[in-house]
Amino acid sequence: MSVLIDKDTRLCVSGITGREGTFHAMNNKRYGTNVVSGVTPGKGGQDVEGVPVLNTFHAAVSETGANTAMIFVPPPFAADSILEAADAGIETVICITEGIPAHDELRVYNFLRAHRPTVRLIGPNCPGVLSPGKANVGIIPAAFFKEGNVGVVSRSGTLTYQIGNELAQRGFGNSSIVGIGGDPVPGSSFIDVIELFQADDETELIVMSGEIGGSAEEEAAEYIGEHVTKPVVGYIAGFTAPPGKTMGHAGAIVSGSQGTAAAKAEALEGRGVRVGRTPTEVADIAVEILGG
Secondary structure (H helix, E strand, O other), X not given: OOOOOOOOOEEEEEOOOOHHHHHHHXXXXXXXXXXXXXXXXXXXXXXXXXXXXXXXXXXXXXHHOOOEEEEOXXXXXXXXXXHHHHHOOOOEEEEOOOOXXXXXXXXXXXXXXXXXXXXXXXXXXXXXXXXXXXXXEEOOOHHHOOEEEEEEEEOOHHHHHHXXXXXXXOOOXXXXXXXXXXXXXXXXXXXXXXXXXXXXXXXXXXXXXXXXXXXXXXXXXXXHHHHOOOOEEEEEEOOOOOOOOOOOOOOOOOEOOEOOHHHHHHHHHOOOOEEEOOHHHHHHHHHHHHOO
């Protein structure tokens, strides 16, 4: 099994006619993802390397059976694209776009929770989702990963790649890799994805890669302690970050003693989660738990 995407995924790419949209949509298609359509208003009737382009998500759903959307449109229009996909009945929306205004993210978040609670939004500002051997939706370099039983959820893309690659080099693979993004208002939290991994029969161990800023990791620690029976290994980026600085993502802001790497690690370890201080140490701990 896997979470969020698999061989049944029928992907529609919003912004497929743009340079980045075309590049990554075709990479996903070459990996084996079933890219059934693209959406660019005003360009309906065209195609991108054989993938039909439609004017709206409603048309994409009715004409191509799309059930997953990837958003690759500029920041001023990305929120409306997410909402259109949700309104059309898309079940999973993965937004790669970076730089969406926080008030737009909040508008999307509140609307989905109130009116489309079954829609799963991953991102914005995320690398996407990869289920090795099944489907890739986003910009994750799939060659770094192999099929296996470790589920990874992360706020950072590149750290995810390193952890997954180190696991692969040790002979272990991943059920799914989910990048939730590092913006202040993510569509899905650590808890949302950890819940999916807990329910996934194929996932035997969960790796959670966090970073300084906010309280998402502390909240996840509490949830893990109360609801998760599978082993969880953690990593927090930013142990050497200067106090008060924004490091990397927009949400990586530390206020006083809250949101520091040390505080997050303490919260996780207090709930039985082993926390590695480097991505290599995280992989070592995972392999040890799995009996490698």
